[in-house]
Amino acid sequence: xxxxxxxxxxxxxxxxxxxxxxxxxxxxxxxxxxxxxxxxxxxxxxxxxxxxxxxxxxxxxxxxxxxxxxxxxxxxxxxxxxxxxxxxxxxxxxxxxxxxxxxxxxxxxxxxxxxxxxxxxxxxxxxxxxxxxxxxxxxxxxxxxxxxxxxxxxxxxxxxxxxxxxxxxxxxxxxxxxxx
Numbered sequence: 001x002x003x004x005x006x007x008x009x010x011x012x013x014x015x016x017x018x019x020x021x022x023x024x025x026x027x028x029x030x031x032x033x034x035x036x037x038x039x040x041x042x043x044x045x046x047x048x049x050x051x052x053x054x055x056x057x058x059x060x061x062x063x064x065x066x067x068x069x070x071x072x073x074x075x076x077x078x079x080x081x082x083x084x085x086x087x088x089x090x091x092x093x094x095x096x097x098x099x100x101x102x103x104x105x106x107x108x109x110x111x112x113x114x115x116x117x118x119x120x121x122x123x124x125x126x127x128x129x130x131x132x133x134x135x136x137x138x139x140x141x142x143x144x145x146x147x148x149x150x151x152x153x154x155x156x157x158x159x160x161x162x163x164x165x166x167x168x169x170x171x172x173x174x175x176x177x178x179x180x
Contacts, residue, residue: 007064007065007066008062008063008064008103008106009062009063010060010061010062010063010106010107010110011060011061011063012058012059012060012061013050013059013060013061014050014053014058016061017050019061019068020043020046020047020050021043022061022068022071023046023059023061023071023091024039024042024043024045024046024047025039025043026070026071026091026093026095027042027046027071027091027093028042028043029093030091030093031091046059055118056074056075056076056086056087057073057074057075057076057090058073058074058111058114059071059072059073059091060072060073060074060107060110060111060114062094062103062106062107062110064098064101064103069094069095069097069098069103070092070093070094070095070098070103070104070107071091071092071093071107072089072090072091072092072093072104072107072108072110072111073089073090073091073111074087074088074089074090074111074114074115074118074123075087075088075089075090075091076088078090078124078125078126079124079126079145079152079154081145081147082124082145082154085124086124087115087118087120087123087124088123088124088125089108089111089112089123089124089125089157090125092104092107092108094107104133105137108137111123112157112159115159116159116160120159121158121159121160122156122157122158122159123156123157123159124142124154124155124156124157125139125154125155125156125157126145126152126153126154126155127152127153127155128150128151128152128153131153131155134153134155135155138157139155139156139157140155140156140157140158141153141154141155142154142155142156
């Protein structure tokens with residue numbers, strides 16, 4: 001399903017709390033299910049974060065052609081081995097049927113813009129599957145971290161006002177792409 005750029009919007013789950021169960025399910029399917037974490041736990045964590053209305057996490061949802069197809073978050077913490085680093089690009093998920101259309105790139109750009117708007121100048125992520133994708137987008141390898149048999153690339157992105165372009169001007173509505 002090809003979607004023209006004008007049919008794409010990025011919203012926060014604060015503005016659209018009805019999307020919280022969907023974003024929680026996507027994150028559970030991609031990152032938690034295989035580790036045996038119950039969906040109910042991921043959903044409860046996501047709902048608590050939204051209710052707290054703290055500056056972080058902020059979860060964004062990409063809607064293409066009126067249908068939610070992806071999510072990404074700006075999180076205070078994401079890697080237990082590196083609690084000294086903040087903030088993080090986390091939970092980037094695009095529905096399988098919507099991949100290959102630039103949606104992940106749009107979501108990453110929107111999270112970068114949120115980080116810049118909050119005054120952050122460095123953003124972190126870790127991945128074991130998409131290092132080359134992030135490297136092509138300007139992310140730099142900071143170190144490699146092993147977890148058992150898996151190796152992760154810890155990556156950083158230096159942010160400047162021109163690095164990230166906010167996908168829409170939501171300032172009139174007060175929507176700043178807030179938590180889960």
